[in-house]
Ligand SMILES: *[C@@H]1O[C@H](CO)[C@@H](O)[C@H](O)[C@H]1NC(C)=O
Ligand SMILES: *[C@@H]1O[C@H](CO)[C@@H](O)[C@H](O)[C@H]1NC(C)=O
């Protein structure tokens with residue numbers, strides 16, 4: 412997500428990173444997506460399945476922090492912020508849909524080169540369907556495995572919540588690609604969802620090489636990503652890597668009408684550390700583990716991409732910009748050029764905000780072997796911001 416128009420990240424990195432490295436290993440995963448549907452999730456804290464191969468403990472429900480009622484001017488804050496403060500310390504929630512064998516087990520998880528982790532909400536069925544057929548397709552590319560998980564909470568309440576849970580359960584049964592926690596899938600719970608994912612990863616896929624963490628409405632050129640990551644000479648996922656659209660020199664928005672409102676009661680400091688816009692960023696398995704470890708001692712901030720930056724900063728690390736990541740959208744500076752010309756998208760890594768129909772078409776167009784792009788249709792670095 413892009414939310415600050417003025418300050419923009421420093422851009423480094425190469426624009427075109429398409430050199431494939433020689434095929435070193437061909438990895439095969441057996442049963443990559445054994446699915447588990449957790450039944451009868453109740454209020455109590457008992458393990459519900461005979462087998463202990465899945466994280467199915469239902470956590471005792473987390474209690475409100477009653478001291479929050481004493482926070483200065485609490486009652487002047489919007490309800491969702493008050494709610495956030497009361498439950499800010501809650502980090503454990505039961506899973507409704509799990510995939511403990513997604514990466515072939517913790518030991519074999521090193522065989523997954525790129526794990527696509529896509530934030531989705533139950534209702535976004537059309538987005539998930541198109542991603543499964545396009546950039547998020549599970550496949551072997553250039554000799555390495557790409558795998559996919561959607562991460563979701565629950566939406567709505569009553570019958571509608573049950574219907575939407577049923578939908579995810581159906582999709583999970585068919586595609587083995589949904590992780591769902593029993594949390595409300597709201598904007599201010601995105602950080603929580605992200606951290607629940609990292610905890611899941613630590614348990615089930617700790618040795619995954621790289622991850623793409625992004626929204627379900629982005630266009631990601633995952634073939635280019637694999638080739639870019641393979642071209643890194645000294646990093647096989649075991650070293651720090653966190654790249655995307657870097658946002659820096661910004662701080663909390665104090666206007667209560669903003670979607671991104673963060674009052675002093677949530678964060679006093681006027682600055683955020685550098686972070687990558689949450690529409691999509693690439694990170695190594697090592698960095699995912701560092702962030703998870705640091706998160707245990709960094710209190711939650713409701714804006715997930717900023718929070719990742721805070722955890723990085725705590726570890727003395729930072730994000731790096733890549734010019735091919737356009738979480739603010741791709742700016743094609745002419746009224747006579749088609750802004751959806753596939754030639755503009757062939758070389759990028761990620762562009763934010765695509766409708767499913769545009770995404771489906773674009774993926775097919777950039778993969779068309781007959782696609783001809785003249786030099787003037789290759790985006791030049793100065794044309795992209
Ligand atoms: C089941 O798994 C949990 C979480 O990993 C662990 O704490 C617990 O000891 C396990 N129980 C059994 C019976 O293996
Ligand atoms: C709130 O503040 C009052 C007055 O200082 C104090 O007596 C009370 O214990 C506090 N409540 C909590 C839950 O901290």
Ligand SMILES: *[C@@H]1O[C@H](CO)[C@@H](O)[C@H](O)[C@H]1NC(C)=O
Pocket residue numbers: 476477478479482499500
């Ligand atoms: C409860 O809220 C108070 C006031 O914001 C805070 O100082 C304290 O650290 C919180 N406790 C926990 C367990 O998060």
Ligand SMILES: *[C@@H]1O[C@H](CO)[C@@H](O)[C@H](O)[C@H]1NC(C)=O
Pocket residue numbers: 491494495498593594595596597598599600
């Ligand atoms: C986050 O999810 C929890 C669990 O469903 C819910 O109690 C809480 O109200 C949600 N918080 C926000 C800020 O939406």
Ligand SMILES: *[C@@H]1O[C@H](CO)[C@@H](O)[C@H](O)[C@H]1NC(C)=O
Pocket residue numbers: 697698700701704
């Ligand atoms: C994170 O913590 C775990 C458990 O303490 C440790 O095994 C792991 O090496 C840590 N990860 C990193 C990248 O330091």
